[in-house]
Amino acid sequence: MTEVFYIADPMCSWCWGFAPVIAKVGAELKPDIGLRLVLGGLAPDSELPMEESMLRYVKSAWRAVAERTGAEFNHDFWERHHPRRSTWPACRAVLAAGDRALEMFSAIQRAYYTDARDPSDKQTLADLGAELGFDRDLFLKAIDAPATHAQLAKEFELRDQLGAMSYPSVGVERSGELQLIASGWNTESALRSIFKREGLIEG
Numbered sequence: 001m002t003e004v005f006y007i008a009d010p011m012c013s014w015c016w017g018f019a020p021v022i023a024k025v026g027a028e029l030k031p032d033i034g035l036r037l038v039l040g041g042l043a044p045d046s047e048l049p050m051e052e053s054m055l056r057y058v059k060s061a062w063r064a065v066a067e068r069t070g071a072e073f074n075h076d077f078w079e080r081h082h083p084r085r086s087t088w089p090a091c092r093a094v095l096a097a098g099d100r101a102l103e104m105f106s107a108i109q110r111a112y113y114t115d116a117r118d119p120s121d122k123q124t125l126a127d128l129g130a131e132l133g134f135d136r137d138l139f140l141k142a143i144d145a146p147a148t149h150a151q152l153a154k155e156f157e158l159r160d161q162l163g164a165m166s167y168p169s170v171g172v173e174r175s176g177e178l179q180l181i182a183s184g185w186n187t188e189s190a191l192r193s194i195f196k197r198e199g200l201i202e203g
Contacts, residue, residue: 002033004200005171007164009040010094010108011087011119013061014185017069018168019109025191028201037101039091039155040167046086046120054085069185077116086120088152089143093125095151096134096142103132172198 006022008015026035050058055078062073077083090108097104107128111117117124122143129139142148162171163180170182170191182194195201 001175002200003173004029004033004035005038005158005162005173006035007038007040007159007162007169007171008105008167009042009087010090010105011112012040012042012167013058013065013071013073013113014069015168016073016109016113017065017071018185019071019106021186021188021191022168022170024188025195025201028192028195030201033200037094037105038158038162038164038171039094039152040159040164040169041091041152041156042087042167043085044088046084048084049082050085055083058083058085065185071113073113074116077112077118080116081118083118084120089122089125090119091155092143092148092152093119093122093129093139095148095155096139096145097129097132100132104128107132170194172200 004026006026008018029035059078062075065071066073093108094101094104108119108125111124111128112119119125119128122140125143126136126140130136162169162178164171164183166184168185169180171178171180181198182191186194192201196203
């Protein structure tokens, strides 16, 4: 059994730039190969606003991602919010969505990067859950449930076992053996070449 792991964080701008790449090439995987999202967790829970140096860093990252990948960003976000460097709540919201995790991951990305909403705010995450059809109050509770915290810790364990130090990254498991095969943003053609080399897609 072979499984491909996509290691990412919903509030990682390079993952936003990589979204169409992994969607396109991931859809080409051989039928017997699964694709699983693994949550990286860029920054723990925090109620503190970003320091000025971090604000400058993240803003510059958005510009770099847009220039390199063509991804679109709504820079009104910086005028509307006092952002926090906190992505673990968004990661837990993805887990709280269960078998609709990928939908929630994408919903958080769109909310953040195109709609200028703040996914470090749990109320925003609860709203996104409701927009996907979950009971808002139950979803909000699930984000902070002990079981969800424990599940996220297991995601981090797998991330570390794969040796993923940056996002997005791609790993693979074959017969229980883990291997990191791509680290950082890749073009569609580059990722497809990697997948072909690894025997994950035809060609």
